[in-house]
Amino acid sequence: MEQGQQLTHILQQFDDCADFKHIAYPELNVDLLYFDHMIDAGKLSREVLSPLLSVTENEMASALARLTFTIKSENKEIVVAILSGSAALFHGGQAYIIDMYDPKGRAISQSETETTITGPHEAFSEPANSTLSLIRRRIRSSHLKCIRLQVGEVSKTDVYVLYVADIVNMDYVQELIRRIREIEIDAVHDTNMLVQLVDDKPASIFPQFYTTERPDAIASKLAGGRVVGVMDGSPFAFSAPTSLFEFFISSDDYYQRWSLGTATRILRFIAFIITILFTGIYVSVTTFHYEMIPQKLLLTLSESRSRVPFPPVYEALLMETVIELLREAGARLPTKIGQTIGIVGGIVIGQAAVQAGFTSNILIIVVASSAIASFVMPSFIMSASIRLIRFGLIVLAGIWGNLGITVGIAFLVIHLSHLTSLGSSYLTPVAPHKPGDWMDIFIRAPFKLLGKRPSQAKSPNPVRMKPKE
Amino acid sequence: MPTVKEKLSSFHVLILIYMTQTGVVIISLGQMLAQTFGLNGWLALPAYCIAVTVNLLLIGLIYRMGQGKSIFEIMEQRLPKALLAPLYLALTAVWSMLACLVAIEYVFIFQMIAFPTTNPVWFKLVIDLLAMLLCVKGVYTMSKASTVFFYLTVWMYPFSCLLFHEFSWKRMTPFFFHEGDFSPMGMTGIYTAFLGFELVMLLFGYVERSAKLMKMAIWANLLVFASYMYICLLVFGFFGFGELQHMQFPLIDMFAFVKFPFIERIENMLYGLLLFTMLSTMSMYYWSASEASGRLFTRVKPEYRGLALVAGTFFVGLIPDTLADVNVWLTWLGIAEICISFGLPLFLLALLMIRKEKGKTAHA
Numbered sequence: 001m002e003q004g005q006q007l008t009h010i011l012q013q014f015d016d017c018a019d020f021k022h023i024a025y026p027e028l029n030v031d032l033l034y035f036d037h038m039i040d041a042g043k044l045s046r047e048v049l050s051p052l053l054s055v056t057e058n059e060m061a062s063a064l065a066r067l068t069f070t071i072k073s074e075n076k077e078i079v080v081a082i083l084s085g086s087a088a089l090f091h092g093g094q095a096y097i098i099d100m101y102d103p104k105g106r107a108i109s110q111s112e113t114e115t116t117i118t119g120p121h122e123a124f125s126e127p128a129n130s131t132l133s134l135i136r137r138r139i140r141s142s143h144l145k146c147i148r149l150q151v152g153e154v155s156k157t158d159v160y161v162l163y164v165a166d167i168v169n170m171d172y173v174q175e176l177i178r179r180i181r182e183i184e185i186d187a188v189h190d191t192n193m194l195v196q197l198v199d200d201k202p203a204s205i206f207p208q209f210y211t212t213e214r215p216d217a218i219a220s221k222l223a224g225g226r227v228v229g230v231m232d233g234s235p236f237a238f239s240a241p242t243s244l245f246e247f248f249i250s251s252d253d254y255y256q257r258w259s260l261g262t263a264t265r266i267l268r269f270i271a272f273i274i275t276i277l278f279t280g281i282y283v284s285v286t287t288f289h290y291e292m293i294p295q296k297l298l299l300t301l302s303e304s305r306s307r308v309p310f311p312p313v314y315e316a317l318l319m320e321t322v323i324e325l326l327r328e329a330g331a332r333l334p335t336k337i338g339q340t341i342g343i344v345g346g347i348v349i350g351q352a353a354v355q356a357g358f359t360s361n362i363l364i365i366v367v368a369s370s371a372i373a374s375f376v377m378p379s380f381i382m383s384a385s386i387r388l389i390r391f392g393l394i395v396l397a398g399i400w401g402n403l404g405i406t407v408g409i410a411f412l413v414i415h416l417s418h419l420t421s422l423g424s425s426y427l428t429p430v431a432p433h434k435p436g437d438w439m440d441i442f443i444r445a446p447f448k449l450l451g452k453r454p455s456q457a458k459s460p461n462p463v464r465m466k467p468k469e
Numbered sequence: 470m471p472t473v474k475e476k477l478s479s480f481h482v483l484i485l486i487y488m489t490q491t492g493v494v495i496i497s498l499g500q501m502l503a504q505t506f507g508l509n510g511w512l513a514l515p516a517y518c519i520a521v522t523v524n525l526l527l528i529g530l531i532y533r534m535g536q537g538k539s540i541f542e543i544m545e546q547r548l549p550k551a552l553l554a555p556l557y558l559a560l561t562a563v564w565s566m567l568a569c570l571v572a573i574e575y576v577f578i579f580q581m582i583a584f585p586t587t588n589p590v591w592f593k594l595v596i597d598l599l600a601m602l603l604c605v606k607g608v609y610t611m612s613k614a615s616t617v618f619f620y621l622t623v624w625m626y627p628f629s630c631l632l633f634h635e636f637s638w639k640r641m642t643p644f645f646f647h648e649g650d651f652s653p654m655g656m657t658g659i660y661t662a663f664l665g666f667e668l669v670m671l672l673f674g675y676v677e678r679s680a681k682l683m684k685m686a687i688w689a690n691l692l693v694f695a696s697y698m699y700i701c702l703l704v705f706g707f708f709g710f711g712e713l714q715h716m717q718f719p720l721i722d723m724f725a726f727v728k729f730p731f732i733e734r735i736e737n738m739l740y741g742l743l744l745f746t747m748l749s750t751m752s753m754y755y756w757s758a759s760e761a762s763g764r765l766f767t768r769v770k771p772e773y774r775g776l777a778l779v780a781g782t783f784f785v786g787l788i789p790d791t792l793a794d795v796n797v798w799l800t801w802l803g804i805a806e807i808c809i810s811f812g813l814p815l816f817l818l819a820l821l822m823i824r825k826e827k828g829k830t831a832h833a
Contacts, residue, residue: 403579410745
């Protein structure tokens with residue numbers, strides 16, 4: 001195909017694209033095509049535009065030799081390259097693709113959803129380059145491999161699969177790549193959306209990939225033998241395989257003394273139990289099993305409930321819904337207005353609802369405790385899932401009391417037992433039973449006891465720390 | 470990876486068999502022992518444990534002689550399928566009915582204690598749904614669920630130490646096996662508390678090569694024995710023989726004495742937790758029935774087989790009206806199951822010794 005024909009065809013592709021730039025140098029027989037907001041303008045001016053002004057057509061060959069380029073002949077490839085932030089230079093019937101990609105994104109800032117007290121504070125930002133750089137800075141090894149894939153028929157979003165060779169189990173890498181390649185969708189907008197497209201059980205309420213915006217967490221997953229995924233345009237990276245218990249772990253646990261880390265982790269498990277069961281037990285006990293309340297407490301409880309006109313299940317659902325409304329409003333509004341919502345909600349829930357006889361004092365304590373407990377979970381997505389499960393258990397408790405709660409738990413256990421992450425059991429290390437991993441799941445043992453990588457990673461090189469002689 | 474079929478490890482086998490054996494009978498076992506064997510009736514439990522161990526050794530012999538092959542393969546390689554069809558049907562019927570009756574027994578007990586005005590059919594329907602969800606997912610998922618159920622229930626044992634202050638050795642009396650009725654039905658009833666171990670026969674082929682299947686089955690039985698001994702010793706020393714004879718559910722009554730400053734009468738939680746052990750037992754029996762029926766209806770998917778078995782037995786399960794009726798049904802089915810637990814391995818042994826595999830030459 002001649003240059004003229006090829007150029008015309010490509011220009012047709014970008015018809016009606018006001019942000020598209022086409023610079024022609026007829027005297028040099030050169031055409032330059034690019035999107036100026038996607039490229040590094042300084043670099044383009046320095047390396048391409050300025051030299052073009054000072055050369056003649058005969059000197060073009062030597063001018064091009066100074067550039068780093070790839071030659072593409074297929075129109076489709078050239079279009080994709082321009083869309084990916086390259087400049088396409090047409091000269092002498094050939095298309096030279098010069099990488100000028102410079103995404104203008106948010107600067108690296110502090111993590112807002114996964115804050116830690118000790119340890120690094122920086123979080124990933126949207127451009128994949130910045131995310132990959134943050135990871136590479138933490139794992140300076142040539143064994144850290146990075147495979148680029150594209151997702152989205154329209155969006156053509158770059159997805160990178162990262163792993164540390166010799167540590168990772170390649171079966172997991174291949175499985176993840178296969179799943180990503182099989183995605184057929186118009187566009188993917190965030191990592192949290194991407195992982196739902198490669199989930200083992202997309203209908204499940206539980207996240208089957210661990211997503212985080214913390215580079216230190218991702219570096220530890222890579223070193224632990226897991227596969228990591230990064231998507232351009234999302235400040236979240238994901239790792240797999242994961243388990244239910246991994247969502248209870250925060251990076252902070254490793255930066256504090258082991259005893260504090262252990263205590264915090266146990267606290268999180270208690271918080272999990274409180275979140276899903278506390279309100280349900282209140283409903284169950286006050287509806288069906290009054291005999292379970294000691295006499296002294298019973299007096300306080302009956303006094304508190306004496307003015308409430310609704311059955312406990314409605315009372316609890318009402319209060320839980322109000323709490324969820326407050327949480328959602330607080331999350332959507334700007335910080336300053338969010339605070340006002342908090343105060344208004346606090347007063348309405350805390351005092352007015354009780355005085356109006358809508359609810360009992362004790363239920364306020366129960367609902368507030370379970371709401372606070374739900375925010376103890378380090379992962380926001382898991383925390384949201386658990387809060388939703390709580391509603392189901394409250395309804396079941398309202399129907400059948402303790403048996404209802406047990407039925408709900410049994411259903412959850414059955415569901416969790418069947419759940420997998422990249423084909424690996426979601427209940428690891430409880431089922432399958434891997435007691436060696438318990439030291440880093442239920443407690444945070446001293447580092448000398450954490451000498452092996454998690455068994456779920458099925459790493460060919462399971463030892464991470466040599467024992468001292 | 471998903472293409473690799475996951476197999477059961479030693480620990481899973483241990484827990485799965487333990488959870489299958491442990492059932493709702495545990496709440497009335499003390500009373501059954503007192504009534505059948507009289508004073509210090511709990512001392513009869515070792516005899517049951519030995520009988521089960523002998524049975525397990527017999528099954529172990531089949532495992533070894535059959536080189537780990539599934540019992541269905543052993544039979545089908547030696548006999549025509551048409552001849553085996555009645556046996557498969559009988560196994561399917563007994564195992565699925567046992568699963569159904571275990572659930573009905575639990576539902577009736579629960580209804581009697583907590584919801585006397587609610588129609589038990591609703592409870593049964595929900596429990597059947599849970600069992601179906603569990604059994605159609607296969608033995609590996611069932612073992613994982615059983616492991617979690619185990620951790621959710623096992624804490625009741627250390628918890629029972631809060632009752633030690635009411636325990637007295639004096640209530641044991643120095644007499645052994647006096648005033649018992651020694652009825653065969655009573656003795657069979659106690660043996661049914663141990664049933665579930667025989668399903669280990671169906672796990673051949675599902676375990677990892679390294680897992681010591683039969684060793685784990687024996688350990689599971691010993692664990693069940695230890696837990697029954699502990700519970701029965703506790704109820705005998707807590708209530709004494711006289712009182713125990715007239716109590717229907719001594720374990721539940723005993724836990725009613727546990728008190729905390731913020732909660733008491735925790736037996737209300739105990740019978741809820743028993744749902745977990747019951748679900749493990751029930752799903753294992755349904756799964757076994759599904760495996761047996763699968764040899765006859767090879768084209769039917771396991772999901773549909775499970776659904777058909779649960780639905781079919783659900784309607785049969787509507788016939789018994791009272792707990793007493795259920796207990797009679799359970800005892801007869803228990804006798805049938807005891808016959809299977811001894812008879813089936815003996816039949817397999819005979820087959821292994823007498824008949825060669827189809828297609829193999831005499832000196833092969």
